[in-house]
Amino acid sequence: MNKQVKVLSEELGVAFGTSGVRGLVKDLTPELCFAFVASFLQGVCSGSKRVAVGLDLRPSSPDIAKACIAAIEKSGAEAVYCGVIPTPALAFYAMQHQMPAVMITGSHIPFDRNGIKFYRPDGEISKADEAAIMDGFVTLPDASPDTLLPSVNTDAMTTFEDRYKALFLSDMLAGKKVGVYEHSSVARDVIKRLLAHFGAQVVSLERTDTFVPIDTEAVSPEDVAKGLAWSQEHQLDAIISTDGDGDRPLIANEKGEWLRGDILGVLCADYLKASHVAAPVNVNTVLELRGKLQGLERKTLRTKIGSPYVIAGMETLLKQTPDARLVGYEANGGFLVGSDFEVNGQTLHALPTRDSVLPALILLAMAHEKHCPISELTSDYPARYTASDRIQNIPTQTSKQLIAELRNSKTKQAELLSVIAEEGEVLEVVSMDETDGLRMTLNSGDIVHLRPSGNAPELRCYVEVSSENGTDDMLRKVLRNY
Structure with missing residues (x-):
């Protein structure tokens, strides 16, 4: 049966x-998953002889995966099955x-959902590639695929692992005690091996065989409490x-306080001495403010939220300045390397997709080199x-309608600002950015940003203020308003 992926x-x-x-998960049928991959190989990576496959x-x-x-096999290519593996490891390989x-x-996202990420030989697919996959027509099998998973x-x-072992001093974590909050992360074992390689005493924390949906951009109150408790109990230098x-x-x-991903991104950009940075519109304005205060000649480009947009932004910057020392990052902490860098006399090769291991090692290396916590x-x-936080189980169309009303109505803006304002404070919106959702800068300098999630039926809220x-x-005031 021949069918268009978009229709299916x-x-x-x-x-x-x-x-x-x-x-x-119930909607990710074998036929649909087959169709997505078949269309990807037809319309984006035609003629491929080998395709790497991994899973969480x-x-x-x-x-x-089956x-x-x-x-993949129906297309005539060989599936190189890499088993349970971090996404950046599969992409780099x-x-x-x-x-x-x-x-x-x-x-x-929650375990009742799942998904598929696609990579061309040169990195993560673009939004244009996504459209090509959706527009593709594929021949579906008459019966559900009965494929066994190959050997890993x-x-x-x-x-x-080898990508990182040569970059930093082998004893940089000697005498340090680092906790690894393992839960169901596919990266938990490689992180522990790397920490031990650099000399750390590794403390395993809460490993589980049950899937746990950890959102690094909206850390739960439970995980906040866990970080503080673990640090005190084990006297950790980091988690x-x-x-x-x-x-x-x-x-x-070392206090057990989780770092915001957008501050981590600035730290990593500083460490690598990046000359150009692409980052989404919702990341902390420290990115620009620090450059001005330090006199750094760093060009930044703000994008829509999502790694494909950050990658497109990095490509734009690289076209403008081919020799740029280029990175990208997101508010969730994912860090992308857009060009080759020299780190401690070794080459860090480009990896234009989100990575969690490099920023963790950079942070530990910075603390070691600066002799500070x-x-x-x-x-x-x-x-x-x-x-940031979110309202769950709110239809995307409802989120869009709420945002449109807020953008177009001074009355709706006044209602929201009256909830936010301190006693005697008069707030007003001085500028709006519609790069992705609605990002409002207030006369107080505070920022409120609302957007529908691209992954789930959720209304995302981001705030930026001058008081810790x-x-x-x-956040509580804004979300309570909805």
């Missing part, structure tokens, strides 16, 4: 989100061997964790603080 996906309510295909630890991932491998890749993961190729994980597929880091300092690395940063204690209060 609309029937099942599955679509591309901010990064990759996302949907309920979600219970639904193996069956989705359908994807069936599509595929890029090094000039082959496309398919990663089965739902990242941080371990070269991808070894290549990923390292990631989301489910290991492309977003979650890092706590992690909490002091940002002591000279401007006082700007961000936080004001972020959570601001």
